Amino acid sequence: MTDTIAITEPVLLILLSLAEQPRHGYSILKDVEKMSERRVRLSTGTLYGALRRLLNDGWITRHSADDKSRGRQDYRLTARGRKVLQQEISRLKQLTRLAGLRVATTEQP
Amino acid sequence: MTAMYRCLLAFYPRMHRHKFADEMLDVFVEAEAEARGKGIRELTTFYFREFTGLASGGLREQLCATDICERESFRLGGIMIRQTRCDRHNDIGFGNRTWHDREDPGRIALLRKARHWRAFPENLDMAVLLRTDFRHRCGFSTRMGCWSRSMGDRLRHASNRSPRPRRFRSLAAGASVTLRTKDLFQIGPQIHGE
Numbered sequence: 001m002t003d004t005i006a007i008t009e010p011v012l013l014i015l016l017s018l019a020e021q022p023r024h025g026y027s028i029l030k031d032v033e034k035m036s037e038r039r040v041r042l043s044t045g046t047l048y049g050a051l052r053r054l055l056n057d058g059w060i061t062r063h064s065a066d067d068k069s070r071g072r073q074d075y076r077l078t079a080r081g082r083k084v085l086q087q088e089i090s091r092l093k094q095l096t097r098l099a100g101l102r103v104a105t106t107e108q109p
Numbered sequence: 110m111t112a113m114y115r116c117l118l119a120f121y122p123r124m125h126r127h128k129f130a131d132e133m134l135d136v137f138v139e140a141e142a143e144a145r146g147k148g149i150r151e152l153t154t155f156y157f158r159e160f161t162g163l164a165s166g167g168l169r170e171q172l173c174a175t176d177i178c179e180r181e182s183f184r185l186g187g188i189m190i191r192q193t194r195c196d197r198h199n200d201i202g203f204g205n206r207t208w209h210d211r212e213d214p215g216r217i218a219l220l221r222k223a224r225h226w227r228a229f230p231e232n233l234d235m236a237v238l239l240r241t242d243f244r245h246r247c248g249f250s251t252r253m254g255c256w257s258r259s260m261g262d263r264l265r266h267a268s269n270r271s272p273r274p275r276r277f278r279s280l281a282a283g284a285s286v287t288l289r290t291k292d293l294f295q296i297g298p299q300i301h302g303e
Contacts, residue, residue: 025136043162044136048129049169073132 007088010042011050015077015085018060022076025051051075059084110156111138117160120167 007015010032017023017031025047033041042050054060059081063074077085114137118130137159144155 025132026139029136029140041158043158043166044133044140045159045162045164045166047136048125048133049166052125052129052170053173072135 007084009036010040010046011054012085012088013040014042014047014050014054015059015081015088018075018077019082019085022063022074024072024074028075054081110141114159114163117163117167120164121170125170 013032013035014028016035017028020031023031025044028051029042029044029047051060054075055062058078060075061078063076064072111134115134118126118133121130140159141152141155144152
């Protein structure tokens with residue numbers, strides 16, 4: 001299986017949300033909104049499109065939630081998804097470090 | 110607005126709807142209730158975001174669905190099975206495919222396309238393929254029925270989706286191979302008995 005999903009900001013935020021604990025759809029929406037300080041507000045269409053792709057690539061799994069009365073489904077990060085997330089975070093750290101260095105160099109008189 | 114949302118969901122590919130539509134609707138209703146409590150401006154923004162997101166998401170899923178006709182092969186007993194899984198087609202994963210028996214090249218099997226997957230019973234966990242001998246007649250074919258497990262290893266015929274018994278007369282002597290399906294779309298091979 002190849003890593004086919006582009007890790008856009010919404011996808012990254014969804015993965016981060018699930019890294020903490022399994023969540024259902026609405027909980028993911030709220031958590032993404034909170035994490036991004038209301039900058040990223042996903043629509044259900046965007047959310048479930050991303051979830052479908054993540055499920056297809058095996059980055060997350062889907063289970064019946066404990067709260068069965070509402071027929072909710074929980075989404076959980078798989079080991080593979082966590083690995084991808086860690087790699088992405090490392091990449092972002094490196095990029096941030098490089099950006100910091102470049103900006104510092106530019107600002108010198 | 111919920112009715113409109115439900116209508117727009119119809120633009121999504123069938124498989125996406127089957128899997129996510131109820132959940133999406135639940136989330137929409139929950140988020141709508143919250144937005145309503147925050148005032149008219151928040152509610153308007155919410156509707157705009159949801160409906161544009163739904164329209165673009167539906168379009169994207171339709172475009173993606175054309176690319177995800179997955180074909181894979183696996184070995185089932187002596188038969189090499191080619192399986193197709195596609196979001197856009199109505200079948201449950203079996204197209205009209207010829208299945209060649211590698212151990213006995215004289216045998217060839219064709220699994221009929223399973224039409225109207227939505228009509229399959231909820232408790233479907235078995236699909237039975239009866240294969241026949243290529244040499245019997247030119248109209249060789251196979252038939253698939255829906256089966257559910259009852260009383261240990263005995264199978265109870267739940268529903269027969271092959272409405273043309275004449276075409277399958279030669280199948281009486283055919284060996285059977287059982288495919289266990291965890292759900293309608295994920296098919297894992299298991300030999301049940303021949």
